[in-house]
Amino acid sequence: MSxxxxxxxxxxxxxxxxxxxxxxxxxxxxxVLGYIPYVxxxxxxxxxxxxxxxxxxxxxxxxxxxxxxxxxxxxxxxxSGDPGVFAMAAAVFEAxxxxxxxxxxxxxxxxGITAMLAAAARAGAPLGHDFCxxxxxxxxxxxxxxxxxxxxxxxxxxxxxxxxxxxxxxPDGFARALEVLREICEPERIVIFARAVSxxxxxxxxxxxxxxxxxxxDMRTVVLIGNAQTRRVGRWVYxxxxxEQA
Amino acid sequence: MSxxxxxxxxxxxxxxxxxxxxxxxxxxxxxVLGYIPYVxxxxxxxxxxxxxxxxxxxxxxxxxxxxxxxxxxxxxxxxSGDPGVFAMAAAVFEAxxxxxxxxxxxxxxxxGITAMLAAAARAGAPLGHDFCxxxxxxxxxxxxxxxxxxxxxxxxxxxxxxxxxxxxxxPDGFARALEVLREICEPERIVIFARAVSxxxxxxxxxxxxxxxxxxxDMRTVVLIGNAQTRRVGRWVYxxxxxEQA
Numbered sequence: 001m002s003x004x005x006x007x008x009x010x011x012x013x014x015x016x017x018x019x020x021x022x023x024x025x026x027x028x029x030x031x032v033l034g035y036i037p038y039v040x041x042x043x044x045x046x047x048x049x050x051x052x053x054x055x056x057x058x059x060x061x062x063x064x065x066x067x068x069x070x071x072x073x074x075x076x077x078x079x080s081g082d083p084g085v086f087a088m089a090a091a092v093f094e095a096x097x098x099x100x101x102x103x104x105x106x107x108x109x110x111x112g113i114t115a116m117l118a119a120a121a122r123a124g125a126p127l128g129h130d131f132c133x134x135x136x137x138x139x140x141x142x143x144x145x146x147x148x149x150x151x152x153x154x155x156x157x158x159x160x161x162x163x164x165x166x167x168x169x170x171p172d173g174f175a176r177a178l179e180v181l182r183e184i185c186e187p188e189r190i191v192i193f194a195r196a197v198s199x200x201x202x203x204x205x206x207x208x209x210x211x212x213x214x215x216x217x218d219m220r221t222v223v224l225i226g227n228a229q230t231r232r233v234g235r236w237v238y239x240x241x242x243x244e245q246a
Numbered sequence: 247m248s249x250x251x252x253x254x255x256x257x258x259x260x261x262x263x264x265x266x267x268x269x270x271x272x273x274x275x276x277x278v279l280g281y282i283p284y285v286x287x288x289x290x291x292x293x294x295x296x297x298x299x300x301x302x303x304x305x306x307x308x309x310x311x312x313x314x315x316x317x318x319x320x321x322x323x324x325x326s327g328d329p330g331v332f333a334m335a336a337a338v339f340e341a342x343x344x345x346x347x348x349x350x351x352x353x354x355x356x357x358g359i360t361a362m363l364a365a366a367a368r369a370g371a372p373l374g375h376d377f378c379x380x381x382x383x384x385x386x387x388x389x390x391x392x393x394x395x396x397x398x399x400x401x402x403x404x405x406x407x408x409x410x411x412x413x414x415x416x417p418d419g420f421a422r423a424l425e426v427l428r429e430i431c432e433p434e435r436i437v438i439f440a441r442a443v444s445x446x447x448x449x450x451x452x453x454x455x456x457x458x459x460x461x462x463x464d465m466r467t468v469v470l471i472g473n474a475q476t477r478r479v480g481r482w483v484y485x486x487x488x489x490e491q492a
Contacts, residue, residue, distance in 0.1 A: 011265070012357075014267070015266070016265060016266045016267035016270065017265050017266075017267055017357065018265070018266070019257070019262060019263050019264070019265065019359060020261070020262045020263075020264070020266065021260070021262035021263055024262065058487075082359075082363050082367075083367070083371075084363060084366045084367055084371045084372075084373050084374060085363065085373060085374075086374075086375075086487075089367070089370070089371035089374060089484070090371040090374025090375070090484050090485060090486060090487045091487060092371075093370050093371050093374075093479050093482055093484035094484070094486060094487065096479050096480065096482070097479050101479075101480040101481075104480045107482070109366075109367035109368070109370065109371070110367060111258075111263065111359045111363045111364045111366070111367040112359065112363075113265060113328075113357045113358065113359060114363065117328050117330060117331065117357045117358075117360065118357045120330045120355075120357070121328075121329070121330055121335070121355035121356060121357040122355070124335070124339050124355065125329075125330045125335035125336040125338075125339050125355070126330075127330050127331060128330060128331075128332075128335060128336025128339075129336070129381070129387075130378065130379060130380045130381060130395055131378065131379055132376065132377065132378040132379075132399070132402075132404060133376060133377055133378075134376045135375070135376060140487050140488040140489065141375075141488065141489035142489070145403070145489050148402065148403070149376055149402045149403060149404065151402075152398040152399070152401050152402030152403075152404075153378070153398070153402060153404075155398055156378075156394065156395045156397075156398030156399060156402070157391070157394070157395060157398075158378060158395065158398075158399075233339050233342050233343045233347075234342065234347040234350045235347075236339055236342070236353070238335070238336050238339035238340070239336060240336060240340060241304070241332075241336045241337060241340065241386050242386040242387065243386065243387035243388070243391050
């Protein structure tokens with residue numbers, strides 16, 4: 001029996017933002033693996049085994065998923081958002097390096113709606129021009145690399161989406177990010193805090209770099225920073241398509 | 247009668263990658279507006295008027311959509327991918343600036359799966375670490391701004407997604423982008439050409455910066471550039487989650 005490993009994104013939270021291809025893969029699955037809150041989004045049914053694991057166990061979870069697929073199971077690894085954006089897809093390919101290519105199971109990656117795009121849609125179109133995505137977690141990269149990237153993103157004139165801005169284990173990362181931005185960007189720069197977008201806990205706050213405070217972010221927040229031309233119209237925020245040189 | 251304006255993304259091409267919220271908005275619509283090939287993806291039905299318009303008419307299309315919503319229609323403006331990424335959402339908010347806030351129609355933006363994330367999924371997980379999106383079209387921004395952004399993206403160590411790399415009207419933009427990258431990045435840097443992802447015309451080519459040629463891209467191609475640590479495993483390409491300082 002030939003197994004299959006699908007790596008799928010569940011989108012930001014709402015059922016209506018899950019791609020039908022991801023739902024179809026889940027309907028066919030014998031085994032679903034993922035971080036506890038994401039697996040809890042999957043309805044149990046006969047013939048489906050749900051494997052919930054903790055955060056920071058990505059590589060072990062990936063190895064487990066690969067071995068189940070090798071054993072003939074129809075396996076889905078779930079992430080929130082898009083599985084290729086700071087999520088499980090990279091962990092699965094990392095685990096795949098431990099295995100000879102001829103033993104790789106069949107793999108499909110199904111893209112999803114990542115948090116920064118869902119957040120942008122709620123605010124208007126703040127990412128309407130060139131933009132970057134930066135993971136502020138320093139679990140897997142040095143804090144100096146993060147500062148270096150923020151600096152180049154700001155100097156390059158990109159709008160920026162910050163993932164994982166702040167957690168109990170890393171209370172200071174976002175404060176440091178704001179410091180770097182304040183060295184380069186004007187105080188009026190628009191900052192959007194988008195928490196738990198498309199869930200019942202959704203909260204959107206639009207403010208400026210001068211007014212932004214680290215405690216406005218937590219682990220369920222994506223923070224969007226506009227570019228120098230991002231502005232408000234009515235209750236909306238958008239970044240013009242044209243770039244006018246200052 | 248109170249109208250409504252929805253700005254929705256149709257994803258990269260496949261029906262199975264359209265968010266159910268977008269499909270539901272289309273099912274309720276009285277009027278759908280968009281660039282010709284995107285509107286042709288919508289099935290005609292009684293009670294639905296399809297308004298196809300040409301490329302480069304985004305602002306007029308946005309004004310038309312707003313006026314239809316003000317007149318009580320249930321209007322959907324469609325883009326491919328995500329409407330907030332180099333697409334119609336910013337044009338609608340730009341047109342909204344011409345109208346007093348009290349006359350703004352009710353607006354909803356529904357996010358979608360943008361081309362670079364669909365392309366990344368096909369290749370593996372090349373955007374598994376920090377990344378940028380850059381529109382190479384110089385219709386709306388100076389060529390020097392584009393070069394400046396590419397330089398900062400490369401110096402910052404970001405993976406990069408290039409949208410609209412090349413068209414008949416702009417044959418040289420992508421060649422210039424490759425020149426800038428070659429000044430900064432090593433020849434072995436992985437480059438992915440992803441054409442028409444999730445459509446019958448899909449074609450994925452994985453190569454290196456040394457081997458990349460401008461004619462490998464056209465207007466239906468998204469080009470992904472890995473970061474310095476992006477690598478191959480079997481038939482896949484991925485960017486490790488950890489960043490090891492060189």
